[in-house]
Amino acid sequence: MKQKVDIIVVGFALFSIFFGASNLIFPPFIGVTSGSEWLTSFLGFILGDVGIILLSIYAVAKAGSYQAIMGRAGKVFGVSLEVITMLCLGPIIAIPRTAATTFELSIQPFTSGINSAVFSVIFFAVTLLLTIRPSKVMDIIGKFLTPVLLLALVFLIGKGFISPLGSLNHTITSDDLFATGLTQGYQTMDALAIGGITAFMMTSFLSKGYTDKQEQIKLTIKSAILASCGLVLVYGGLTYLGATVSTQFDGSVSQTALLIAITKQLMGQPGLIILGIIVAFACLTTAIGLTSVTSKYFEDVTNKKLKYEYVAIFICVFSAIASNVGVDTIISLSVPVLTIIYPVSVALIILSLFKNFFTSKLPYILAGYTTLVLSILTALQLPIMNQLPLAKLGFNWLLPALIVALVGQMMGAKQEIKIESFVKELD
Numbered sequence: 458m459k460q461k462v463d464i465i466v467v468g469f470a471l472f473s474i475f476f477g478a479s480n481l482i483f484p485p486f487i488g489v490t491s492g493s494e495w496l497t498s499f500l501g502f503i504l505g506d507v508g509i510i511l512l513s514i515y516a517v518a519k520a521g522s523y524q525a526i527m528g529r530a531g532k533v534f535g536v537s538l539e540v541i542t543m544l545c546l547g548p549i550i551a552i553p554r555t556a557a558t559t560f561e562l563s564i565q566p567f568t569s570g571i572n573s574a575v576f577s578v579i580f581f582a583v584t585l586l587l588t589i590r591p592s593k594v595m596d597i598i599g600k601f602l603t604p605v606l607l608l609a610l611v612f613l614i615g616k617g618f619i620s621p622l623g624s625l626n627h628t629i630t631s632d633d634l635f636a637t638g639l640t641q642g643y644q645t646m647d648a649l650a651i652g653g654i655t656a657f658m659m660t661s662f663l664s665k666g667y668t669d670k671q672e673q674i675k676l677t678i679k680s681a682i683l684a685s686c687g688l689v690l691v692y693g694g695l696t697y698l699g700a701t702v703s704t705q706f707d708g709s710v711s712q713t714a715l716l717i718a719i720t721k722q723l724m725g726q727p728g729l730i731i732l733g734i735i736v737a738f739a740c741l742t743t744a745i746g747l748t749s750v751t752s753k754y755f756e757d758v759t760n761k762k763l764k765y766e767y768v769a770i771f772i773c774v775f776s777a778i779a780s781n782v783g784v785d786t787i788i789s790l791s792v793p794v795l796t797i798i799y800p801v802s803v804a805l806i807i808l809s810l811f812k813n814f815f816t817s818k819l820p821y822i823l824a825g826y827t828t829l830v831l832s833i834l835t836a837l838q839l840p841i842m843n844q845l846p847l848a849k850l851g852f853n854w855l856l857p858a859l860i861v862a863l864v865g866q867m868m869g870a871k872q873e874i875k876i877e878s879f880v881k882e883l884d
Contacts, residue, residue, distance in 0.1 A: 468683030474746030488699020492626030505642025523652020530825030
């Protein structure tokens with residue numbers, strides 16, 4: 458019984474960490490642009506988002522750590538990629554965005570008496586208070602915050618199912634609906650946090666008394682499956698809500714404006730309070746989770762030279778300042794960075810799933826550096842990058858990475874030694 462409860466608590470916490478405000482506004486927009494074919498786009502979205510999350514957690518848990526995968530492409534390469542990722546997830550991009558989004562969607566529409574600076578101080582004071590004890594973070598999110606978030610979501614989605622806002626648009630026909638959903642799911646880049654989150658989950662199970670490594674892996678995967686099921690159900694409900702207003706709106710509508718319009722039509726002005734609660738709890742749980750994950754990572758990677766508590770304080774103070782630049786500015790700064798590092802991470806994780814085939818480091822080295830170069834060229838918006846296979850899906854790096862990995866596997870030991878020596882020189 459205790460084991461089942463622990464799986465549920467950690468699974469609920471994982472659901473909340475991934476379900477940020479951006480995950481709230483994407484699915485309704487997919488529904489609007491798909492109409493009666495919303496299920497097709499939804500399946501693509503789930504594959505590109507939840508599918509990658511689940512596979513990534515499985516791969517990292519089995520490998521023992523995120524670095525065990527990334528490091529196969531070179532120690533410095535792997536550590537550098539991980540540090541940049543954690544900085545993006547931490548004070549530079551993701552955490553400040555949670556406060557900025559909460560202010561713009563949960564506070565600003567209801568009152569002009571609180572400015573963004575004051576709110577950010579309050580938001581991150583609460584975040585720090587609930588983060589400062591790492592062993593309790595999963596329990597705080599899973600036992601207390603997530604149930605409130607889920608209840609509000611069930612209320613909103615349930616109302617939309619009981620009283621649909623309109624008929625589904627049957628005039629939308631396209632062969633690209635699945636591909637579009639897949640692209641949007643991939644572009645959430647949710648799996649970017651997977652290394653730190655997986656490690657934090659396993660540490661949480663350790664603190665609950667599960668000392669056997671294999672048992673930790675098993676429980677982590679089960680919690681991930683539970684969280685994934687929750688995400689699928691909620692995303693499905695939100696996508697359907699968007700489909701019910703597909704005759705009223707089209708693809709030109711703002712994603713935020715669409716969500717507000719759906720909520721007002723379903724529940725009137727009081728519905729905006731429900732929406733405010735959903736956004737606030739979605740962002741707060743994400744902020745708490747990412748602050749804890751990032752703080753724990755930097756404590757571990759520095760062999761506790763940087764204490765968890767000090768890193769958490771720094772992240773909250775820095776994020777409180779950074780959040781005042783606004784959501785749009787934060788997003789504009791994040792896209793180029795994430796466009797570069799996310800594909801590299803996904804490419805190496807995919808290879809690790811076939812570790813019995815890719816038995817040496819060489820495929821990882823070649824795939825890692827190839828994907829990095831292609832991602833940089835894509836971020837520079839060079840037209841030639843759009844000519845590569847799967848470019849429309851955002852996967853223009855995938856086939857080249859797989860090809861060089863296969864070449865690396867077929868190369869002889871001498872070539873492998875030479876290339877690994879070159880990588881060590883870079884390290």
